[in-house]
Amino acid sequence: MTRPTDVKPREGEQPAALYKDWVVGAEFPPLPFTITRDVVQEYQSVVAADPANYVIKGRQAAPPNVVLVYMMAVMYRLYPPQQGGIMIGNTIEFHNPIWADEDTDVIGTGRVTEKFEKKGRKYICYDVDFKRPDGTRLVSCSHTSAFPE
Template sequence: MTRPSDIKPREGSVPGTPYAVFAEGQALGPVSFDITPEIVEEYFHASQADPALYLVDGRQAAAPNVLLPYMTVPVYQTYPPIQGIVMAELEMKWQRPIWADETTHVTATGSIVKKFEKRGRKYIQWRGVFANDKGQPIAELLNTFHVPE
């Protein structure tokens, strides 16, 4: 079982990455972790999700957003977070379920798509892919966050 805190630095725990250091095109990851039945159950409880809503052909799947606590792992492994980062946008596409009754080994990779300024604020946009141990995508994301100076 891998908890997000086991694989991603917390804001303030290490020196954070200023905006100028981010490089467009920079590869992120790979970072691997396991989502276990215990994590799935804990997430159902913490999010107050109804497991009955996540049956796929009669089989219990995890709530797909069980990946969200791990979302920033690829970017934070390469670029530790500076205090004050604010998430601005998130698009996620789920490709296949994470089954509630088995451990799913996940490998997260990605890349920095672009850096830009909008209304005097500096942003980073990055793309991530979360795949199972067969290399099949579980989810893909496009995330934009504001990096304070």
């Protein structure tokens, strides 16, 4: 079982990446992890998800956003966390189910897509894709955060 805390560094554990360090087009190193049945059950209990809402053709699926707790860990592999970041928004696309009755190996990858300043704030945009090792896309996310400097 791979818990998000197993792969996500904490703020202050290493020198933080500052706005000036981010490079548009930079690719995040792949982050392999496993979403186990236990992770699915724990996630459902934490978010009060009703399993009845996630049945596909008679088979129990996980809430598709269960992978999003790993999203920032993908980015942190290249850009360690900086204190004071503010999540501005996400656009999420769900492509294929994560089944609740089996362990799912996942590889998270991504890239920096944009950085800009507006009204004194520094914004960073990046995309993260979650796929099975065979390349089947599970979830993709476009994320925007604002960071101090």
